[in-house]
Amino acid sequence: MTKPVRSYRSRQTRAVGAILTLGIPGLFLLLFVAVPLGVVLVSAFFKRGRIGGFKPEFTLENFAELTRPVYAQVLGSSLLMSATVTLICLVVAYAAVWAMRTLTPRGRIIALVAILIPFWTSFLIRAYAWMLLLGDAGTINGALQLFGVIETPLRMLYSPEAVILVLVYLYLPLMILPLAASAEGLDSSLGDAARNLGASPWRSFRTVDLPLTLPGALTGAVLVFVPSMSNFVVPDLIGGGRVLLIGNVIQDQFLVARNWPLGSVLALVLLLLLVLLLVAQSMVIRRIQGGSK
């Protein structure tokens, strides 16, 4: 039905419309998204300026810097920490979504909104709240001492475990929501059938629920993994500077050490990891969907 209507419009108005509606925002995005990304890419091959900035002379020495053990170590620990956070979120989210399936449909919506509300609160404030809870003179230590469980305060803040805990706290909703969305379409009779046919709960979960919710879980995994990798506020506030992740090193190169080209190289490594992750994710999803046919 659209063909006859389109013929009313002359070709010229169409061209003008396309240029206006696509050209103006396109130009803005070119200037403030494409060019900045291009600058990061190009500047990875530049020499460093004296006080930040670049000297436009070609070099590969920034990439050679990457082989230094300190960077390999930071990269390794960032990957490990983000993977741990993602895995914990995944397990907790599966438990949460499974528990929500016993609620009525209306109850499920309320439960999901209740998960979103803390998420809409400033993430800095939510990270800061854990400084109050975990500190040596914090709420948890205070409560434990009050009830005589411990005598001297436990050291909880400024440890890698605390960083993992707070990252899980911050990003858990990003895992629960896509998982809940993919579980919403699940027919619970499939699982019932599997159990009635004698499958153990674990087996019916593994063979029925898991493959069907895997796309949601993978979306959640990417949504959690990506910001965990580049976050430098949580390692700084909760890790007390003792936990060094790739985000901290990039921030340090740009604002403290003032080696912008090295910062760019590290940011590109981060980008490469994320692209690999997305490719892996889409390959897994394609395999599942191909297999279910």
Place this chain on the structure above:
Amino acid sequence: MSAPSMSKTGSKVLSRIALALLYIFLYVPIIVVIVMSFNSGRSVLRWEGFSLDWYVKAFSPGPLMSGLQVTLIVALASTAIAVVLGTMLAIGVHRYARGPLARSLATLPAFIPDILLGIGILSMFGLAKAAIGLHSVILAHASFEIAIVAAVLLARLGSMEKSLEEASTNLGASGTTTFMRVVLPQLAPAIVAGAALGFTLSLDEFLMAFFTTSTNSQTLPIQIYSMVRFGVTPEVNALAAVMFVVSLGAVLLAQRIVMPLMFRRKP
């Protein structure tokens, strides 16, 4: 028959316990901050009496209030840019470039890691030897908000009925009239939703603002960050409590107003 029903009640009890634990985990930190904001002392441990002093401190002139001012300016300006350009982009892609590639390109900026875009804009201004400040934060925020507005609008455009637009054109209305009186009113709820989403994300955005701002135009999240780095700051508790109530109100309002508008005409 009693064994399965027993296990069903058992799993129901178990799942209620699991959910209760989840919500305790999610809400206790926020509740502690809110309760402590009314504590007269600096301790986060001992209750030293009810007081509103920290609220007075938080809302008197100082870094938090100047940060709030900068944040509001940035959020308003970047959302204004994003609404105009994002709407144009969505309509352009919907009308003239219907392929999946154009669609992904239009929404791509929302998925680029914020740290990458932040250092990219900082580096670009550095290479061009241009000063950074309020303007560079606004442009940085607008760049990802455009994608968000466009994504919301593209979803709405996809579910819109073409017949009204066709009727208007067939009855002799010009392209502009059809757009202003038929297309735009139908898009309005989605534009409001996209703007609200972009505005909220800008209010809380930290990483890009951190890299693209100068010392005299720091947003609220940056001010809070530099204050709490050195330990517990009770006036931040007070501000956090207010922000929580405001965002709770906004979520409930969105639930009531924006959602029904957005999904009213869903086929």
